[in-house]
Each structure stands twice: as C-alpha cells, then as structure tokens.
Amino acid sequence: MGSIVLKFGGPATASTERIQEVAKKVIAEKERGFNVVVVTAAMGRTTKDLTRMARDLSDDVSKRELDVLLATSSQLTSALFAMALQELGYDAVSLTGWQAGVQTDSVHYNARINNVNVRRIEEHFAEGKVVVVAGEQGIDEHQNITTLGKGGAETTAIAIAASLKAERVDIYTNVDGVYTADPSYIPEAQKLKEISYDEMLELSNLGSHILHPRAVELAKKFQMPVIIRSSITEAEGTLLKEEVEMEKNLLVRGVAFESDIIRLTVGYDAYSDASLADMFTTLAENRINVDIIVQAIIDGVKPSVSFSIVKDEFADALRVLEDSKLSLGFSFADFEIGLSKISIIGSGMASNPGVAARMFDRLRREDIPVKMVSTSEIKVSVVVPQDDMIRAANALHEEFNLEEALHA
Amino acid sequence: MGSIVLKFGGPATASTERIQEVAKKVIAEKERGFNVVVVTAAMGRTTKDLTRMARDLSDDVSKRELDVLLATSSQLTSALFAMALQELGYDAVSLTGWQAGVQTDSVHYNARINNVNVRRIEEHFAEGKVVVVAGEQGIDEHQNITTLGKGGAETTAIAIAASLKAERVDIYTNVDGVYTADPSYIPEAQKLKEISYDEMLELSNLGSHILHPRAVELAKKFQMPVIIRSSITEAEGTLLKEEVEMEKNLLVRGVAFESDIIRLTVGYDAYSDASLADMFTTLAENRINVDIIVQAIIDGVKPSVSFSIVKDEFADALRVLEDSKLSLGFSFADFEIGLSKISIIGSGMASNPGVAARMFDRLRREDIPVKMVSTSEIKVSVVVPQDDMIRAANALHEEFNLEEALHA
Numbered sequence: 129m130g131s132i133v134l135k136f137g138g139p140a141t142a143s144t145e146r147i148q149e150v151a152k153k154v155i156a157e158k159e160r161g162f163n164v165v166v167v168t169a170a171m172g173r174t175t176k177d178l179t180r181m182a183r184d185l186s187d188d189v190s191k192r193e194l195d196v197l198l199a200t201s202s203q204l205t206s207a208l209f210a211m212a213l214q215e216l217g218y219d220a221v222s223l224t225g226w227q228a229g230v231q232t233d234s235v236h237y238n239a240r241i242n243n244v245n246v247r248r249i250e251e252h253f254a255e256g257k258v259v260v261v262a263g264e265q266g267i268d269e270h271q272n273i274t275t276l277g278k279g280g281a282e283t284t285a286i287a288i289a290a291s292l293k294a295e296r297v298d299i300y301t302n303v304d305g306v307y308t309a310d311p312s313y314i315p316e317a318q319k320l321k322e323i324s325y326d327e328m329l330e331l332s333n334l335g336s337h338i339l340h341p342r343a344v345e346l347a348k349k350f351q352m353p354v355i356i357r358s359s360i361t362e363a364e365g366t367l368l369k370e371e372v373e374m375e376k377n378l379l380v381r382g383v384a385f386e387s388d389i390i391r392l393t394v395g396y397d398a399y400s401d402a403s404l405a406d407m408f409t410t411l412a413e414n415r416i417n418v419d420i421i422v423q424a425i426i427d428g429v430k431p432s433v434s435f436s437i438v439k440d441e442f443a444d445a446l447r448v449l450e451d452s453k454l455s456l457g458f459s460f461a462d463f464e465i466g467l468s469k470i471s472i473i474g475s476g477m478a479s480n481p482g483v484a485a486r487m488f489d490r491l492r493r494e495d496i497p498v499k500m501v502s503t504s505e506i507k508v509s510v511v512v513p514q515d516d517m518i519r520a521a522n523a524l525h526e527e528f529n530l531e532e533a534l535h536a
Numbered sequence: 537m538g539s540i541v542l543k544f545g546g547p548a549t550a551s552t553e554r555i556q557e558v559a560k561k562v563i564a565e566k567e568r569g570f571n572v573v574v575v576t577a578a579m580g581r582t583t584k585d586l587t588r589m590a591r592d593l594s595d596d597v598s599k600r601e602l603d604v605l606l607a608t609s610s611q612l613t614s615a616l617f618a619m620a621l622q623e624l625g626y627d628a629v630s631l632t633g634w635q636a637g638v639q640t641d642s643v644h645y646n647a648r649i650n651n652v653n654v655r656r657i658e659e660h661f662a663e664g665k666v667v668v669v670a671g672e673q674g675i676d677e678h679q680n681i682t683t684l685g686k687g688g689a690e691t692t693a694i695a696i697a698a699s700l701k702a703e704r705v706d707i708y709t710n711v712d713g714v715y716t717a718d719p720s721y722i723p724e725a726q727k728l729k730e731i732s733y734d735e736m737l738e739l740s741n742l743g744s745h746i747l748h749p750r751a752v753e754l755a756k757k758f759q760m761p762v763i764i765r766s767s768i769t770e771a772e773g774t775l776l777k778e779e780v781e782m783e784k785n786l787l788v789r790g791v792a793f794e795s796d797i798i799r800l801t802v803g804y805d806a807y808s809d810a811s812l813a814d815m816f817t818t819l820a821e822n823r824i825n826v827d828i829i830v831q832a833i834i835d836g837v838k839p840s841v842s843f844s845i846v847k848d849e850f851a852d853a854l855r856v857l858e859d860s861k862l863s864l865g866f867s868f869a870d871f872e873i874g875l876s877k878i879s880i881i882g883s884g885m886a887s888n889p890g891v892a893a894r895m896f897d898r899l900r901r902e903d904i905p906v907k908m909v910s911t912s913e914i915k916v917s918v919v920v921p922q923d924d925m926i927r928a929a930n931a932l933h934e935e936f937n938l939e940e941a942l943h944a
Contacts, residue, residue: 144589144592144593145592147593148593178612181552181616182615182616182619184552184553185552185555185556185616185619185620185623186619186620186622186623188623189619189622190618190619190622192629193615193616193618193619193622193629193630194615194619196611196614196615196618196630196632197611197612197615197616197619199611200608200609200611200612201608203604203605203607203608203611204586204605204608206604207590207601207602207604207605208589208590208593208605210598210601210604211590211593211594211597211598211601211602211605212593212594214594214597214598214601215593215594215596221600221601222601222604224604224681227679227680227681248679271635271656273632273635
C-alpha cells in the first residue's frame with residue numbers, strides 16, 4: 129500500500145471546529161487506500177501566548193527552553209487532530225517529533241532535520257492507523273527537544289515522505305494553488321496546474337508565502353511530488369515536480385512582488401577601502417538579511433555599493449552601519465525608502481537572454497523607473513517605486529501573456 | 537553533594553509572576569549546596585482549556601491522546617520555570633517525563649510509576665544545573681506519553697527523590713504545614729512540627745487535600761522525609777517521616793472532616809440474595825468510590841448494607857443501582873443526604889481502645905447523632921449530620937487537647 133503525507137497548518141488547525149472539518153480530507157485519502165501521515169503545525173494563537181509568557185520571564189530567553197515551550201503547541205494540535213479522526217471512526221495515533229523519529233541538529237529554535245527514522249510510523253501503518261505527527265519539532269543527538277523554525281511543518285512533511293518513500297505530499301493551505309501572480313492584486317492571474325521545484329523556489333523566496341524555500345529545496349532534493357491545495361475548497365491544486373512538460377515553451381511562469389523595500393547605499397573614498405566581504409559579513413553577523421546587491425565601481429567616480437533590505441530590518445541595519453563605520457571604512461551612507469521589488473520567474477528564460485530586456489522595455493514604456501536589478505538563471509528582479517508596484521506587476525503579467533497560457 | 541527535590545504546583549505556578557517569585561526558593565536551596573530537582577505541576581487554567589478542547593472534539597476521547605494533550609501543560613510550566621531560574625543567573629534545564637526517565641505502566645490518564653532512571657538528571661547535576669522536571673507525566677514501555685492522574689506531580693517528586701537517594705522532598709503548597717484540623721473552621725487548630733507517614737495517609741484520605749495518599753505511600757515505602765511548606769511565606773513547615781518521637785504519648789494528632797456525604801442503603805429480602813462482592817464490584821466497575829461500608833445482618837430483620845459516597849457521584853451511583861437492580865438482587869434502596877464525615881487520626885490510638893468510646897461519648901454529650909462508624913488502626917471516622925460538622929470537629933479538637941499539645 130502506498131503512503132502519502134498531508135500537512136495542515138494555519139487556519140486549517142486554528143480551532144477544534146476547523147480540525148473537525150479538515151479531518152474529513154484525511155479520511156478521504158485513507159479511503160482511497162493510502163497509508164496516511166498527517167503533519168500538524170502549531171496553533172498560531174497558542175504560539176503567541178507561549179512566546180509572550182517567555183518574554184514575561186526574560187528578555188534573553190534560552191532557546192533550548194523556548195523550544196521546550198513552543199513544542200507543546202504542535203504536540204497539542206497533533207493530539208486534537210488524532211481525536212478528531214477517532215471521532216470520525218478511524219484509528220489514529222499522534223506522535224511528537226521524537227516519537228516520529230525526527231532527528232535534528234542542535235540549533236535550537238531553527239534546527240535542521242538530519243534524518244527521519246520512520247520505523248515507528250511504519251509499525252502504526254501495519255496496525256492500520258493514521259499517524260498524526262507534531263510538525264515543527266524534533267530531537268537532537270543529546271535527546272533535547274528542538275523546533276525547526278519557519279517552514280518547519282512543511283519541511284517535516286517532506287522529510288517524512290522522503291524517508292517513507294511516499295507517493296506525494298499534500299500541503300493544505302488557505303489558497304487553492306500557485307498562481308501566476310497574487311490574484312488579490314492581479315485580476316488576470318491564473319492558477320498553475322504544475323510548477324517546477326526551481327520555479328517554486330524562486331517564488332518562495334520572492335514574497336509568495338505559500339511554501340517555505342527550505343521545504344521546496346528538500347522536495348527537489350528527494351524529487352518528492354508536492355501538491356499545494358486548499359484546506360477549504362475541493363479545487364484541484366498545483367503540482368510541484370521536477371519537470372514541467374506541458375508548458376515548456378513558456379518563458380515566464382509567474383510574477384511575484386513585495387512592498388516595503390529599502391535601498392541602502394554605502395560609499396567609499398577609495399577602492400582600497402571598499403571590502404564587500406567585510407560589509408556583508410558584518411551585516412550577516414547582525415542578522416540583517418540583504419537581498420539585491422549592486423556594486424558600482426566606475427572610473428572617476430567613487431566606489432559604492434547598494435543593497436536592498438526589508439523595512440523591518442532598516443533600524444537594525446542603520447545601527448550596525450553606524451557602529452561599524454570605522455572598521456568598515458566607508459565614507460558615507462544614504463538610503464531610499466518607499467520601494468518595492470518585482471520579479472518574473474520561469475525556467476524557460478534560462479535559455480532566452482531577451483527576457484530581461486523585454487521586462488525593462490515594458491517598464492520603460494510604462495514610465496516606471498528601475499532602481500536596482502538582480503538576475504538568476506530563472507528569474508529577473510527589479511526594484512521600483514512602491515507606488516508603481518501593482519501597475520508594474522499587471523503590465524508584466526500581460527507582457528508575458530500569463531493570463532492565457534497556463535489554465536489548469 | 538546531597539540532592540533535594542522541590543515540588544511546586546497550583547497557585548505557585550499559576551502565572552509567570554508567581555513562578556518568578558518561587559524560583560527564589562529554589563535558588564536558596566541551591567545556595568545551601570544542594571543539587572536541586574524542581575518538579576512542576578500543570579497550570580490549572582491550561583489543563584482546563586485543553587480538556588475543553590478535547591471535549592469539543594469528542595464525548596469519548598481516547599485517553600492516550602488526552603495524555604498527549606495534557607502532558608503539554610506541565611511541559612510548558614517546566615520550561616517557564618527553567619527560564620525563570622536562568623533569569624536569576626542560574627544554570628537550569630527542563631526535562632519532560634520521558635527525558636527525566638520516568639517510566640510508567642500503560643494506564644493512560646492514571647499511570648503508575650514503575651521506575652525512574654535518573655542517569656540524565658545526574659549528568660545535569662554534574663554540569664552544575666538545576667533540573668526542572670515536568671511532573672504528572674512519564675512514558676510507558678511502548679514509548680507512549682502517559683499522565684499520572686491526581687497527585688501525579690507529588691508522586692513524581694518522591695519517586696525521583698527515591699531514585700536519587702535524595703535527602704528530602706519539599707512540597708510547596710498554599711498552606712504552611714499540616715494542622716491538627718483545618719484552621720479555617722477550627723480556630724484552635726495547631727500546626728504540627730512532625731507527622732508520621734501513617735497519620736498523614738489517614739489525613740490525606742480523609743479530606744485534607746494537602747498531599748495525595750499515593751505520594752504519601754511512596755514516601756513511606758522509601759522512608760523519604762517530606763516537608764509540607766508554604767510557597768508564599770518562610771514559615772517552617774511540617775516534616776513527614778516514619779517515627780514521630782516528640783509527641784509519642786499523644787493519642788490523637790488531628791481532626792479531619794468532609795462535607796457533602798451521602799449514605800446509600802440497599803436492602804435484601806433474604807440472606808441468600810445479598811452478595812456484598814457483587815454490589816461493590818459493580819460499583820467499582822462504574823468508578824463509584826465507596827467509603828464507609830456498614831453491613832447490618834440482624835436476626836429477624838432483613839439484611840441491608842449501607843455505604844457512604846460523595847455527592848458528586850450520587851447521580852451515577854443511583855443510575856448504576858437502577859441498571860443493576862435485577863442482577864444484584866436487592867429489593868429496595870434508600871438514601872440520606874446532608875451528611876458529613878469526621879475523623880480523628882493518631883498512631884497512638886492503636887494501643888488504646890478507649891479512643892473511639894471517648895469520641896462517641898463526647899458526640900453524645902454534644903447531642904450529635906452518629907449515623908455510621910468506621911475504624912482503622914489509627915483513625916476513627918463517623919458520619920454525622922452536615923449541620924453539626926463544624927461543632928463536632930471543634931468539640932473533638934478540644935476533647936483530645938489538640939490546641940495545646942503540638943506546637944511546632
């Protein structure tokens with residue numbers, strides 16, 4: 129009998145009523161003859177309450193203890209989920225991370241999965257049980273409870289599926305699939321029937337908060353098929369897999385955008401002063417996530433480097449630059465706020481150098497100034513004024529014919 | 537270095553503010569040079585919330601899953617407690633039941649401890665850490681999470697202390713010790729400096745809700761000294777130990793009382809119909825706790841048996857009797873409400889048969905009718921009208937000179 133892994137989180141497990149509802153989706157898969165693992169995320173409200181309690185006690189909470197605290201949240205959801213399945217007349221058993229064999233490194237609050245020993249899950253399969261695993265948690269080699277940080281439950285689902293050699297993973301979300309762009313801003317956005325791991329990876333990294341990049345990476349590594357689908361409707365979702373054959377010729381597969389971007393520029397008096405390595409090491413050590421980096425070293429002009437960060441990290445970034453001005457050797461820093469980032473993604477563009485040019489041309493025709501540019505094999509990102517973001521995204525969506533090509 | 541085990545629960549861990557307060561008591565013991573284990577109980581509010589959520593999902597919740605759910609509560613308290621100790625500048629680590637080596641049987645929701653493997657606790661001692669154990673939980677031989685039911689945290693504390701060969705266990709409560717009677721009703725009640733395990737066992741069973749009988753039994757079995765003390769004041773507590781030498785001559789050491797008792801009487805037409813075994817087996821199977829049992833088989837009078845139960849179980853008991861009338865073969869049942877139970881306890885009375893007589897005589901002089909009587913080696917219990925309870929308790933407290941003898 130084949131096995132599948134179903135991941136539920138967010139609104140799908142926010143209340144006992146919702147758990148009762150989505151439990152029926154699990155039963156449907158069980159009735160199709162699968163051995164089913166359900167992976168549950170924490171209840172958001174619970175996590176918030178727990179974090180507040182920890183903050184009440186200390187400004188500098190031990191991450192090991194924070195993990196012990198936070199792990200209770202998905203454990204709780206897993207038990208409730210198992211109860212819901214039992215109430216529907218099905219045999220089910222909940223497992224914590226360590227019971228499910230989820231072995232991680234010791235980086236508390238942001239642990240990585242090293243291995244999943246699925247022996248116990250398989251034993252419960254042999255008993256005919258649906259196995260409900262508390263996602264977002266595991267155990268390190270010293271038998272300490274760890275939590276997996278952002279995207280932890282999705283990553284757990286894919287790691288378990290890989291170890292079980294499961295047929296696929298279904299990620300139940302509050303959207304019914306992956307779209308060519310965010311439908312709340314781009315009326316012409318279309319749901320994709322399929323998308324490749326690489327494309328999804330770019331989308332995940334670019335402000336489409338459907339599936340965390342680390343989960344996509346793991347799925348790609350193990351070539352695990354993943355379906356993004358709705359926990360509310362019965363709509364067909366989007367299949368995430370290696371090769372997307374049906375629409376191979378398509379250059380661009382989606383448009384992603386993100387507001388509240390800030391550009392920081394740092395200038396040096398001389399080439400010899402400018403060490404990019406020092407600059408970005410210092411920022412990284414202070415946990416400032418830098419996205420696009422543009423270095424300008426033009427003859428006769430003083431060298432400078434610009435980089436984009438999200439608004440939330442602006443104050444921290446300024447403080448770090450201020451504190452490190454001497455050691456980093458720069459002579460001035462300035463910034464520009466009110467920016468946004470727009471990206472076009474598609475594995476087809478790797479072999480087609482004209483895509484970026486077409487993007488710039490369309491933006492120029494729309495009178496939208498491009499402040500920064502960044503490219504990869506399968507995406508082009510530009511920073512544009514935030515006021516122009518939605519107009520730019522719609523224009524690019526139209527430019528690359530996304531409204532007609534990809535119907536599921 | 538010697539070790540001690542400190543148990544906190546109820547109001548002492550009801551909020552982060554209270555945890556911060558009581559953590560100082562732990563530090564004081566650590567500073568005295570002890571290796572310290574803290575055992576935490578669940579937060580009452582959390583347990584209530586969790587149980588409500590389970591009830592939302594099912595009227596017939598799997599006890600295994602209920603345990604997974606409820607175990608999160610003391611796990612949560614243990615992590616918060618460790619954080620509070622760390623904030624005070626001390627190295628601390630929280631352990632769940634399974635991490636602390638608490639091995640139990642598989643009776644979910646009411647598991648018994650089989651063994652505590654304290655290897656990990658001792659390793660943390662070697663690192664200089666205070667170890668905070670989530671009480672009320674363990675793990676069975678199949679690696680399932682269990683919870684220990686009523687008195688679980690105290691029992692965990694004593695089991696860990698026994699395995700560690702600790703010097704003593706301190707039970708922090710909202711009272712500052714064991715009194716000759718409940719001081720809120722008996723103004724003359726005195727705090728006891730010491731009390732024997734057997735006397736405490738009778739007190740625990742008789743409505744003094746300070747320490748659960750199973751914890752007292754375990755302490756007696758391992759001859760573990762236990763101090764009952766206040767989590768709020770610095771007052772000296774009551775030491776629980778095997779022999780109480782100081783007041784050996786004292787006949788009676790305490791008066792306990794409990795209201796809302798109901799007497800049920802079942803009558804039979806003939807001796808041959810009356811099977812006490814069948815009756816009490818049926819009641820036990822339906823989880824009706826029967827306390828005092830009085831059988832009346834008098835020549836010329838139809839046989840009957842009376843027993844006392846608490847008010848909460850009255851409806852259930854009536855239902856069981858109704859359902860089983862035929863198989864149990866009784867011809868009538870009646871009941872009396874508005875009763876209470878009063879007990880005098882003291883290991884000295886074992887060798888003094890006059891104590892019960894003196895009790896009955898005093899009650900007679902007070903015009904308080906005795907409805908039922910039950911005796912053991914070290915206690916005498918009587919059932920009297922609830923309206924007379926406080927008056928009877930005060931009279932007996934005076935009768936046995938408890939107000940003067942026992943000052944700590």
